[in-house]
Amino acid sequence: MMTFGFSPCPNDTYIFYALVNKKIDLKGLDFDFIIKDVEELNQLCISKKLDISKVSSHAYYYLKDDYHFLRAGAAFGRGCGPLIVANKDFSFDDKQGQLKIGVPGRLTTAFLLMKLYLSSEFISRSINVNYEFMPFNEIMTAVQQRKTDAGLIIHEGRFTYQDYGLAKIADLGEWWESGTGLPIPLGGIIAKKDIAYDTVKIIEDLISKSVKYSINNLEEVLCFIKKYSQELSDEVIMQHVSLYVNSYSLDIGNEGIEALNELFKRAKNVCL
Secondary structure, eight states, rough: OEEEOOSSSHHHHHHHHHHHTTTSTTTOEEEEEEEEEEHHHHHHTTTOOEEEEEEEEEHHTTTTTTEEEESOOOOSSSSSSOOOEEEEEEEEEGGEEEEEEEOOTTHHHHHHHHHHHHHHHHTSSSSEEEEEEOOOGGHHHHHHSSSSSEEEETTTTTGGGGGGTTEEEEHHHHHHHHHSSSSEEEEEEEETTTSSSHHHHHHHHHHHHHHHHHHHHHHHHHHHHHOOOSSOOHHHHHHHHHHOOHHHHHHHHHHHHHHHHHHHHTTTTTTO
């Protein structure tokens, strides 16, 4: 049996519904599914505790020697990048000296993109940025209550930050796309390199089939998604799925590989 981690976010529960519930032929493979926040999955993979898992592309930067990045199941796309948000009276110009930003995890791709953005956009400013790491679902409240100056938001926060009276300061996806012309490589599925190559190819095929099953059985899948996203409306769930599940989820293709390589090329400037 192989351990297989994915997050409770709607795009992941959508993608893996058929695998978890054996709606497709698993070709004799047996999985122990572990559902945790992606930053927890990142850390579990850093400790080599999962055989297969969804991880942030940023985390994979440190995992390349031990894991393959699979072509199926990825969260790549356009117009789906993380946002920096703040209260409506916020201005970077007022923050000479110190700036505190709430961040959803040290190994998230969102954090890497923000560091790349800040290093390129504010290289001439004397701003000392302090990062406060917290669960992604606590960031908007922290910003609203002015516990942090700004927040880096991911997932469904893209659709709900205005409900907290917050304003968008920067769209890191737009920044990435305008500078590279490539999709945003947020995350994907990795498998340990000691898993047989033929087995890895079967897993990729199963993930693609699982995505296709969900496309054709949305009402059935929605019940499973809501089991893990009870606080979200059907509208927000569908916005989330529509944004993060796309053709790259079936196969990242050559463009996806190029995007991942470009991210790693740039990461060398800010990663230790």
